[in-house]
Amino acid sequence: MRPFFKNAERVKALEAEARRWIGTPFVPFQGVCQGGCDCVHLVHQLATDCGFPHELKPPCYTLDATAHREDSQLRGYLESIPNCLRLDDGEPLMPGDLVTFMMGRAPHHLGMMVTPPVFIHSIRGLGTTFGQLDDPTYARRKDAVYRLMER
Numbered sequence: 001m002r003p004f005f006k007n008a009e010r011v012k013a014l015e016a017e018a019r020r021w022i023g024t025p026f027v028p029f030q031g032v033c034q035g036g037c038d039c040v041h042l043v044h045q046l047a048t049d050c051g052f053p054h055e056l057k058p059p060c061y062t063l064d065a066t067a068h069r070e071d072s073q074l075r076g077y078l079e080s081i082p083n084c085l086r087l088d089d090g091e092p093l094m095p096g097d098l099v100t101f102m103m104g105r106a107p108h109h110l111g112m113m114v115t116p117p118v119f120i121h122s123i124r125g126l127g128t129t130f131g132q133l134d135d136p137t138y139a140r141r142k143d144a145v146y147r148l149m150e151r
Contacts, residue, residue: 072106107144111138
């Protein structure tokens with residue numbers, strides 16, 4: 001298997017799609033460019049719009065899930081996607097990699113690498129924006145990295 005976003009055309013498509021989503025307001029449980037999205041639906045739509053073949057729907061979740069539980073609905077969702085592999089710590093990041101972040105007691109926030117260390121995410125209060133993985137705010141909350149693969 002090889003990384004889905006190893007192809008230069010797909011990376012260009014990801015960069016263009018990411019720019020298109022910037023400024024989309026944060027709206028829970030939505031995935032509409034410039035209409036509203038949350039972090040999971042944003043990443044789901046970016047992967048889908050760039051041609052990643054999967055039929056999974058983003059999971060149902062509660063916004064306060066990490067206040068009451070230590071297991072991660074987000075991690076379970078990512079690990080249920082065929083051809084989505086969790087990377088070992090320290091593995092070099094590439095465009096299209098999915099990064100989970102700790103929010104409360106468990107990973108409950110998701111971003112997608114665009115041009116490492118730059119990632120795109122949607123978060124309450126900021127909406128859809130680019131972040132820097134080397135920013136201390138995100139670096140200390142980084143949990144795991146997943147890579148979308150193809151045969």
